[in-house]
Amino acid sequence: MTTVSAPTLRIEALHKSFGDLEVLKGIDLAVAEHEVVCLIGASGSGKSTLLRCINLLEPIDDGRIFVAGEEITAHGVDVDRIRRHIGIVFQAFNLFPHMSVLDNVTLAPRRVLRTDRPAAEERATALLERFGLADKRLDYPDRLSGGQQQRVAIVRALAMEPRLLLLDEVTSALDPELIAEVLAVIRELAGEGMTMVIATHEMGFARDIANRVVFLDEGRVLEDGPPDRMFREPAEARTREFLQRIIEAGRL
Amino acid sequence: MARLTVGGSGRRALLIAFVSTVVFFGLIAFLVVNAPGWDQVRRQFFNWDNFFASAPGIVARFEVNVRLFLIAEVLILTLGLLVAVLRGLPGPVLFPLRLLATAYTDLFRAVPGLLVIYVLGFGVPGLRLPGVPNDPFFWGVVALTLVYSAYVSEVYRAGIDSVHPSQAAAARSLGLSQAQALRFVVLPQAVRRVIPPLLNDFIGLQKDTVLVSFIGVVEIFRQSQIRSSATFDFTPYLATALVFVLLTIPLARITDWLVAREKDRRYATSVRATGQRGRRGRFLGGGG
Numbered sequence: 001m002t003t004v005s006a007p008t009l010r011i012e013a014l015h016k017s018f019g020d021l022e023v024l025k026g027i028d029l030a031v032a033e034h035e036v037v038c039l040i041g042a043s044g045s046g047k048s049t050l051l052r053c054i055n056l057l058e059p060i061d062d063g064r065i066f067v068a069g070e071e072i073t074a075h076g077v078d079v080d081r082i083r084r085h086i087g088i089v090f091q092a093f094n095l096f097p098h099m100s101v102l103d104n105v106t107l108a109p110r111r112v113l114r115t116d117r118p119a120a121e122e123r124a125t126a127l128l129e130r131f132g133l134a135d136k137r138l139d140y141p142d143r144l145s146g147g148q149q150q151r152v153a154i155v156r157a158l159a160m161e162p163r164l165l166l167l168d169e170v171t172s173a174l175d176p177e178l179i180a181e182v183l184a185v186i187r188e189l190a191g192e193g194m195t196m197v198i199a200t201h202e203m204g205f206a207r208d209i210a211n212r213v214v215f216l217d218e219g220r221v222l223e224d225g226p227p228d229r230m231f232r233e234p235a236e237a238r239t240r241e242f243l244q245r246i247i248e249a250g251r252l
Numbered sequence: 253m254a255r256l257t258v259g260g261s262g263r264r265a266l267l268i269a270f271v272s273t274v275v276f277f278g279l280i281a282f283l284v285v286n287a288p289g290w291d292q293v294r295r296q297f298f299n300w301d302n303f304f305a306s307a308p309g310i311v312a313r314f315e316v317n318v319r320l321f322l323i324a325e326v327l328i329l330t331l332g333l334l335v336a337v338l339r340g341l342p343g344p345v346l347f348p349l350r351l352l353a354t355a356y357t358d359l360f361r362a363v364p365g366l367l368v369i370y371v372l373g374f375g376v377p378g379l380r381l382p383g384v385p386n387d388p389f390f391w392g393v394v395a396l397t398l399v400y401s402a403y404v405s406e407v408y409r410a411g412i413d414s415v416h417p418s419q420a421a422a423a424r425s426l427g428l429s430q431a432q433a434l435r436f437v438v439l440p441q442a443v444r445r446v447i448p449p450l451l452n453d454f455i456g457l458q459k460d461t462v463l464v465s466f467i468g469v470v471e472i473f474r475q476s477q478i479r480s481s482a483t484f485d486f487t488p489y490l491a492t493a494l495v496f497v498l499l500t501i502p503l504a505r506i507t508d509w510l511v512a513r514e515k516d517r518r519y520a521t522s523v524r525a526t527g528q529r530g531r532r533g534r535f536l537g538g539g540g
């Protein structure tokens with residue numbers, strides 16, 4: 001059932017294990033429409049796993065996930081249909097190397113939404129233009145810089161007009177001078193009201209852009225709150241420790 | 253690298269390579285020509301009159317091998333891909349299909365090709381089932397297709413496995429179905445990578461077309477046999493061998509060239525990729 005007030009994303013008691021290793025130990029999280037949530041936490045705390053579960057790329061062991069009020073983890077839902085509405089961008093870009101930038105972006109609209117080629121290309125070109133990639137549309141991914149590749153990956157996800165966008169450390173594979181251009185794109189999307197869940201190690205960026213920061217610790221949401229409070233006066237000792245380490249590493 | 257290179261550099265290296273080649277082959281020629289039975293061998297294998305008399309008929313018969321090769325090749329590329337895809341299907345429901353595909357590849361790689369040709373070429377027509385053809389050419393195509401598809405499916409499978417799972421994940425995350433991800437993302441990359449080994453299998457198939465002579469197809473080898481027994485000399489076989497050599501050498505060079513190109517390309521991309529991965533200090537300048 002879809003109601004106006006249903007949050008874009010709601011997760012209830014999500015559990016996920018890889019073999020004996022329990023990675024997510026009961027996650028509860030709700031993300032309202034137009035909200036930007038940043039997931040922070042140590043390496044191995046389960047950020048990527050959580051995002052992959054939301055996109056149904058990993059089967060979950062227990063719990064429920066709702067998108068716009070519909071339970072997507074229910075038996076018999078069409079996962080392909082669900083994924084159309086949830087975009088994900090990976091740390092390693094994962095562009096299709098055998099296709100031009102334009103074909104990367106139009107593949108899903110054409111094959112999944114059955115948009116005809118001229119219409120799909122027109123829309124893709126408009127999107128690429130907006131993000132300063134119009135002149136790269138006929139290039140192959142290996143001709144692009146990392147920053148450009150990652151922006152193409154974001155455009156590729158946007159071409160499906162997702163109602164929720166998941167970003168998994170999209171700048172960690174980039175050289176420092178290329179990070180800014182990708183962050184600018186995300187900032188622009190946030191300004192437009194795109195609902196996003198962003199796993200990131202860029203604390204400065206999280207503080208700028210997030211409506212809410214969620215601290216993940218060993219597979220649990222230890223605390224969450226507005227960035228101001230989270231970064232200035234975290235309630236939990238472990239959050240303080242984590243932020244302390246980040247500050248020492250010069251990344252805040 | 254499979255390219256034929258002289259090794260070393262400059263004119264001196266070239267000279268050494270030349271001299272050593274001449275000495276090496278000169279020595280072999282000397283040994284052969286001075287062997288006790290050389291005179292007889294020369295008469296039986298290097299009879300130039302017979303060579304020129306039999307060559308046109310032999311070259312003409314080669315058409316049968318070429319036809320066999322072309323038809324079988326198309327079928328092999330198709331069936332091999334189908335079997336490779338079947339073996340990769342997920343889920344317990346499809347287990348019987350996976351089992352069947354695995355049994356097929358195991359069986360046809362185990363049994364010598366010639367036996368398959370015999371069994372199909374003599375056995376199946378021997379059943380005298382209504383509507384089943386007894387044309388040996390037909391059964392030759394079927395047998396070679398079955399044998400080679402088993403190998404080729406393994407080549408495809410290696411190609412499919414070499415495409416990183418993150419590629420399929422990226423496709424699925426965009427809403428593409430399993431089949432669409434395979435069709436548009438995984439297979440195009442896989443096939444591109446296995447073209448050199450596939451060409452290598454083509455060379456094998458090209459030669460193995462002569463095996464169908466054993467079930468009565470009069471092709472190039474059978475033709476040279478006929479000539480040979482008529483004149484009691486082996487020169488027609490020499491002509492046949494020459495035809496295969498002339499066809500295989502270009503194909504082998506093309507394969508080498510493709511392998512080298514693929515290697516260069518992959519190396520270039522992987523260097524680039526690691527250059528981009530490192531958080532600090534890229535050692536390769538300019539990424540865009």
Ligand SMILES: Nc1ncnc2c1ncn2[C@@H]1O[C@H](COP(=O)(O)OP(=O)(O)OP(=O)(O)O)[C@@H](O)[C@H]1O
Nearest residue numbers: 018021023041042043044045046047048049050169
């Ligand atoms: N496919 C998998 N199979 C087995 N273990 C896995 C798999 N994926 C993740 N893990 C394990 O799950 C744990 C959480 O991994 P995850 O990638 O979600 O962490 P993360 O918070 O994203 O870390 P990072 O900040 O380093 O990206 C890790 O211990 C990891 O080794």
Ligand SMILES: [Mg+2]
Nearest residue numbers: 047048049169
């Ligand atoms: Mg991660």
